[in-house]
Structure formats: structure tokens, C-alpha cells
Amino acid sequence: MESMTRQRRPSGEDGPPDADAGLLPELDDADWMHHAHEFAHTSFWAVARRLPRLVREAVALAWATSRRDTVASIGLNIGAGVMTTFGLLATTGVLRELFAAGPTPDRVRAALPALTVAAAAVAAKGGLTIAAGWAQARLTPQINYEVELRLFQATTAVDLAAFDDAGFAEEMDRARDRGMGEAAYIVDHTVNLVTGVVGMLATAVAVTVIQPVLLPCLLLAALPQAATAVRVARRQYLAMLARITRQRRMRMLAQLMANRHTAAEVRSYQMRDYLLAEYRTMMAVETRAHLRLVRAQTTTRLFGASAAGLATFGVYAVLAVLLLNGMVALAAAATALFALQSARTSLGVAILATNSLYEDALYYQDYRDFLDRARERVPTGGGRAVDGFDEIELDRVSLRYPDTDRPAVDEVSLTVRRGQVVALVGENGSGKTTLAKLVAGLYRPTGGTVRWDGVDARELDPRDTGGQVAVMTQDWWKFPFTARQNIRIGRHDRSPERPGPSVHDAAQAAAAHDMIVDLPFGYDTLLDREFKDGHDLSGGQWQRLVAARGLYRDAALLICDEPSAALDARAEHALFQHLRRRPDRAVVLITHRLANVRHADQIFVMERGRLVQHGTHDELMSAGGLYRELFELQASGYLAGSPAADDALPR
Numbered sequence: 001m002e003s004m005t006r007q008r009r010p011s012g013e014d015g016p017p018d019a020d021a022g023l024l025p026e027l028d029d030a031d032w033m034h035h036a037h038e039f040a041h042t043s044f045w046a047v048a049r050r051l052p053r054l055v056r057e058a059v060a061l062a063w064a065t066s067r068r069d070t071v072a073s074i075g076l077n078i079g080a081g082v083m084t085t086f087g088l089l090a091t092t093g094v095l096r097e098l099f100a101a102g103p104t105p106d107r108v109r110a111a112l113p114a115l116t117v118a119a120a121a122v123a124a125k126g127g128l129t130i131a132a133g134w135a136q137a138r139l140t141p142q143i144n145y146e147v148e149l150r151l152f153q154a155t156t157a158v159d160l161a162a163f164d165d166a167g168f169a170e171e172m173d174r175a176r177d178r179g180m181g182e183a184a185y186i187v188d189h190t191v192n193l194v195t196g197v198v199g200m201l202a203t204a205v206a207v208t209v210i211q212p213v214l215l216p217c218l219l220l221a222a223l224p225q226a227a228t229a230v231r232v233a234r235r236q237y238l239a240m241l242a243r244i245t246r247q248r249r250m251r252m253l254a255q256l257m258a259n260r261h262t263a264a265e266v267r268s269y270q271m272r273d274y275l276l277a278e279y280r281t282m283m284a285v286e287t288r289a290h291l292r293l294v295r296a297q298t299t300t301r302l303f304g305a306s307a308a309g310l311a312t313f314g315v316y317a318v319l320a321v322l323l324l325n326g327m328v329a330l331a332a333a334a335t336a337l338f339a340l341q342s343a344r345t346s347l348g349v350a351i352l353a354t355n356s357l358y359e360d361a362l363y364y365q366d367y368r369d370f371l372d373r374a375r376e377r378v379p380t381g382g383g384r385a386v387d388g389f390d391e392i393e394l395d396r397v398s399l400r401y402p403d404t405d406r407p408a409v410d411e412v413s414l415t416v417r418r419g420q421v422v423a424l425v426g427e428n429g430s431g432k433t434t435l436a437k438l439v440a441g442l443y444r445p446t447g448g449t450v451r452w453d454g455v456d457a458r459e460l461d462p463r464d465t466g467g468q469v470a471v472m473t474q475d476w477w478k479f480p481f482t483a484r485q486n487i488r489i490g491r492h493d494r495s496p497e498r499p500g501p502s503v504h505d506a507a508q509a510a511a512a513h514d515m516i517v518d519l520p521f522g523y524d525t526l527l528d529r530e531f532k533d534g535h536d537l538s539g540g541q542w543q544r545l546v547a548a549r550g551l552y553r554d555a556a557l558l559i560c561d562e563p564s565a566a567l568d569a570r571a572e573h574a575l576f577q578h579l580r581r582r583p584d585r586a587v588v589l590i591t592h593r594l595a596n597v598r599h600a601d602q603i604f605v606m607e608r609g610r611l612v613q614h615g616t617h618d619e620l621m622s623a624g625g626l627y628r629e630l631f632e633l634q635a636s637g638y639l640a641g642s643p644a645a646d647d648a649l650p651r
């Protein structure tokens with residue numbers, strides 16, 4: 001972090017000093033900026049040395065996406081370069097004829113063939129450049145879609161535990177926020193680089209053919225131009241680097257002040273003036289920095305233009321000397337001026353492409369590293385098919401989350417049988433959700449064994465076991481789909497032969513049907529206010545929908561983690577009617593409302609990750625201990641005149 005902070009503010013010779021650095025110390029760079037600092041401190045020559053490898057990578061990526069467009073964008077640009085050579089050679093021919101002795105009509109007539117070739121070369125070059133641009137533009141969206149798809153294929157395939165690993169999550173953010181978008185750019189810059197280099201080579205070939213002695217002149221003119229272009233590009237980049245964190249922060253503030261989700265809190269806490277003042281402070285710093293940069297850039301451009309002008313003047317002087325000494329013909333000297341202009345443009349393109357390619361490739365490498373890492377985290381499992389189960393047995397199963405001191409689940413042994421309802425109870429943080437996820441196969445135990453009908457779960461096909469499980473999670477997500485889709489995604493790939501509840505049946509069972517029918521478009525109402533005609537639901541209404549989805553999945557193992565936390569009494573009652581025991585299904589129920597677990601076949605009581613009690617309600621009540629204590633505490637709240645009920649509200 002120390003070195004990050006030191007590198008963060010580019011200053012001195014390399015870039016514009018940021019006088020406001022430190023004024024807003026909370027503006028730490030996001031981690032995805034780390035390559036920007038690396039790039040800012042790399043010399044252009046170091047960048048150039050890595051070029052061959054970068055070009056190889058970019059071409060491989062483009063090739064894998066579309067061979068036709070890759071060949072077209074590179075091939076057509078080379079063709080355009082060849083046309084540049086022809087054009088320059090033909091121009092010399094035209095000038096030679098025009099500068100020859102004799103009457104003007106004769107000279108023009110003599111120049112006509114070369115003029116036709118020059119015009120054809122210019123036309124062909126224009127056509128080829130446009131066609132190459134078309135192929136290049138075709139590549140961009142195809143590459144974008146391809147890399148996005150690869151990323152999301154990876155993020156949806158990795159095991160759930162990967163998301164608990166801070167390093168993994170960070171790499172994922174980096175790949176998604178920046179790395180992914182760079183793929184198309186590195187191909188774009190590579191094609192630009194090829195275009196620039198081909199343009200320079202084409203000019204060099206033409207000049208060599210016309211008069212070899214002009215080639216050093218061309219190089220002489222190019223050198224200061226190259227140095228200036230590198231400097232300007234680097235300056236532009238550093239300017240962006242110095243401002244980017246502030247700009248992100250301003251975007252974040254802008255988001256807070258113009259956002260539906262924050263609008264209520266901003267008003268209820270009367271945060272308006274505070275946010276506007278923050279924004280003004282940031283804007284003042286940002287404006288000052290911007291003006292400083294504009295001045296610095298103008299100075300750089302002034303020096304750059306002067307250097308380029310001096311170089312051009314030098315070339316003109318050399319040309320004049322060569323002309324006076326008769327070493328170069330007038331026509332060749334005139335063509336050299338055209339060549340100079342053409343080489344200068346190509347050089348600018350090549351240098352800008354080199355700079356951009358290097359930086360973008362660093363971020364693209366993040367994306368590639370992430371895909372490699374994600375590949376290692378895809379659950380492999382065995383190949384044994386599973387079609388239902390009679391019992392799932394946990395044998396001294398433990399799970400320790402990454403970077404935590406003690407296991408969230410500690411050597412727990414229990415059996416879940418088909419046809420039963422089992423309940424997991426215990427205080428907050430005792431490990432119930434984690435245990436349920438272990439039963440569901442969402443997590444692999446870090447100790448002990450899970451067996452399905454006596455077979456180690458590691459030998460089973462994870463897709464098959466996953467297909468047998470439905471989980472109504474405690475922290476569900478508001479999927480921005482219609483009400484019908486929100487239920488159907490519970491088993492979107494259900495084959496027509498497979499029996500199961502309809503969307504309406506599931507909604508009825510979860511007491512969601514009437515609520516859905518009342519929506520503006522019924523089951524086809526989009527449940528996202530951010531879209532036209534979208535609608536939002538209350539917390540309890542969402543929970544009914546989540547329950548409907550779980551019931552629609554119709555799995556052999558149904559895990560319900562606090563399925564009624566947000567439900568009103570009627571909806572809760574209706575839902576529990578449908579969570580009763582059924583011979584073809586096992587239900588694992590987690591709830592703090594202990595009245596709902598009275599009829600469970602088995603109740604497992606968790607405390608600090610360990611299983612401390614188990615039995616039926618009656619057994620646990622007569623045994624005494626944690627369960628009875630929690631049950632009585634809760635029950636007393638409902639009894640008029642009991643101390644718990646009396647303490648419930650302040651008087």
C-alpha cells in the first residue's frame with residue numbers, strides 16, 4: 001500500500017504535478033488501477049521490446065474470434081500500404097514528366113499514364129483502407145461478446161466458495177471492470193500498429209526506389225517526430241491517470257444524488273447540502289487540476305511542434321543541398337516531401353498504437369489470469385449419475401471459511417432422510433446456513449464426508465446432485481424478470497415429460513398468486529422499477545415469490561432458510577402447509593420461529609458451529625438445554641402477563 005500511495009501521484013519530470021494531492025486523502029485508487037502506475041513508470045523502449053509478444057497474443061485472440069475478419073483487417077491494410085508505394089512512385093513519374101523540358105501540352109500528355117497510375121493507386125488505397133476499417137470494426141463487437149461470454153461462463157461455473165475468497169473476488173472485479181473491455185482494444189491497437197508500420201515501410205520502399213540517399217533524410221525527419229509523439233502520448237496518459245480517481249469519486253457522488261435507491265435516505269437524513277458540498281469541493285480540485293493539465297499539454301505540444309518544425313526545416317535544407325549538388329532530381333525531391341508527410345502520419349499512428357497496446361495488454365492479462373484461476377475452481381466431482389436419494393449423511397463434517405480462525409461448522413454428523421422434515425435451530429451465527437449449504441452441496445466440506453445413499457458425494461456428478469436440491473435462501477436476490485419468469489427460473493429447463501407443479505400451482509402454494517394477479521400485468525409484470533412499466537414488490541411479497549420458485553423447482557431435497565422471515569401470519573401459515581412431510585421429498589428447515597419446527601421429525605440444535613442437541617420437539621423439551629430455553633423465551637412473549645411480553649414494548 002505504501003508503494004501504491006507513493007506511485008499514485010505522478011509528478012516531476014514524468015507528468016504534471018498534482019498540487020491537490022493529499023487534499024482529499026480518502027481518494028485512494030481502486031486496485032484495478034495498479035497497472036496504470038506500472039505503465040506510467042515504464043519506458044517507451046521497454047514497451048517496444050514487449051511488442052512482438054503482445055502482437056502475437058492480439059492476433060491469436062482475433063484469429064480465435066473471426067479468421068475472416070482478422071485476415072481482412074491485416075491483409076487489406078498491407079494492401080493499402082503497397083498502394084502507398086505505387087502512388088509515390090507514380091507521383092515521381094508525373095513530376096518528372098511535368099518538370100521535363102518542352103511545351104506544356106506535351107509534358108502533360110507525357111505525364112498522363114503516370115498520373116492515371118497515381119490516381120488509381122490513391123483510389124485503391126482509399127478503397128482498401130475503408131474495407132480494412134470495416135473488417136476491423138466488425139472484429140470489435142465479436143471480440144467483446146466472445147470475451148464477455150468466456151468471463152460469465154467462468155463466473156457462473158466456479159464453486160460458491162470461490163466468492164468467499166477475497167483474492168478471487170478482487171481478481172474477478174478487475175477482470176470484469178477493466179480487463180474484459182481491453183480485449184477488443186488490444187486487437188484494434190495491433191491492427192493500427194500494423195497499419196502504421198506498413199505505412200512507414202511503404203514510404204521507405206518508395207523513397208529508396210526513387211533515390212536511396214533520401215532515406216536517411218526521411219529518418220532524420222522521423223526521429224524528433226517519434227520522440228515528440230512518445231512524449232505527447234505519455235503526457236496524455238499521465239493526465240488521465242492523475243485525474244481518474246477523483247473522477248470516479250465524482251461519479252460515485254453523482255450516483256448518490258441521482259438514484260432511486262438512495263433518494264429516500266438522502267431525504268430522510270437531509271443529506272442534500274452535505275453531498276452537494278462534497279461535490280463542490282471535488283469539483284474545485286478537479287477544475288484546478290484540469291486547467292493545470294491543459295496548460296502543461298499546450299506547452300508540450302508547443303515544444304513538440306517546434307521540434308517537428310525544426311526537423312522538417314533540417315530536411316528541407318538537406319534536400320536543397322542535395323538538389324544544388326545535383327545528387328537528387330527535382331521530381332524526386334518534390335516526392336520526398338509527400339513521402340515525409342505520409343511517413344509522419346504513419347509514425348504517429350504506430351507510436352500511439354504501441355503505447356496503448358502495452359497498457360491495454362497489462363489489463364487484458366488480468367482477464368486471462370482470472371480465467372485460469374476460475375478454471376481451477378470449477379467443481380469437478382465424479383461421474384456417477386444420481387437420480388434421487390433415500391438419505392444424505394453428514395459424517396463429522398466441518399467447514400472453515402477462508403481467513404477465519406474457527407470453523408463455521410465443526411465436526412457435525414447427522415442424517416437427512418427422504419420423507420422427513422428436519423429443522424436446524426440455534427442462535428445467530430451458530431452455523432445453520434453454512435450447514436444447510438453443505439447438505440445442499442453448495443459448499444464442499446473442509447473436513448469429514450457427505451454421503452448420498454452411502455456414496456461419497458465427491459464421486460457423484462455435481463450437476464445431478466444439484467438437480468435434486470432446491471434452496472430458498474435467506475438472502476435472496478430481486479431478479480429483474482417478470483413474476484412468471486421469477487418463478488420459472490426455479491426449473492427453467494424442465495422437460496415437458498417431467499411432472500411438477502405449474503407456475504400457478506407454485507404461486508398458490510406460496511400465497512403469491514393473488515398478489516401477482518393484482519399486479520398491473522399479472523404474471524407478466526416486470527419486477528424492476530428501473531424499466532418502463534416495471535413494478536416493485538414489498539419485502540414480504542418478494543419472499544412469497546422466492547418461496548413459489550423453490551416449490552416450482554419440485555426437488556427431492558428442499559432447503560428453506562428462514563422462508564417466512566418477512567411473511568405475514570396468513571402467508572406464513574399457508575406456506576407451512578406446503579412444507580409438510582411428503583414421501584418423495586426431504587425438507588431441511590431453518591427458522592428462528594420455533595413454533596414452526598414443533599412438528600419436525602428431527603430438530604438439530606447448533607451452537608458455535610457444533611451440533612449440541614438433537615431429537616423431536618417433545619424429546620428436546622423434556623431434556624432441557626438450549627432448545628428449551630430458546631423455545632420458552634419465545635413462547636413467553638405470546639403469553640399475556642408474562643415478563644417477556646410485558647418487557648416487549650417500552651411504556
Ligand SMILES: Nc1ncnc2c1ncn2[C@@H]1O[C@H](COP(=O)(O)OP(=O)(O)OP(=O)(O)O)[C@@H](O)[C@H]1O
Nearest residue numbers: 164401404408426427428429430431432433434435
Ligand atoms: N461467506 C462467509 N465468509 C466468512 N465467514 C462467514 C461467511 N458466512 C458466514 N460466515 C460466518 O460463519 C458463521 C456461521 O454463519 P451462518 O450464516 O452459517 O450462521 P447462521 O446460524 O445461519 O446465522 P443466522 O441465524 O444469523 O442466519 C458466522 O460466524 C459467520 O460470521
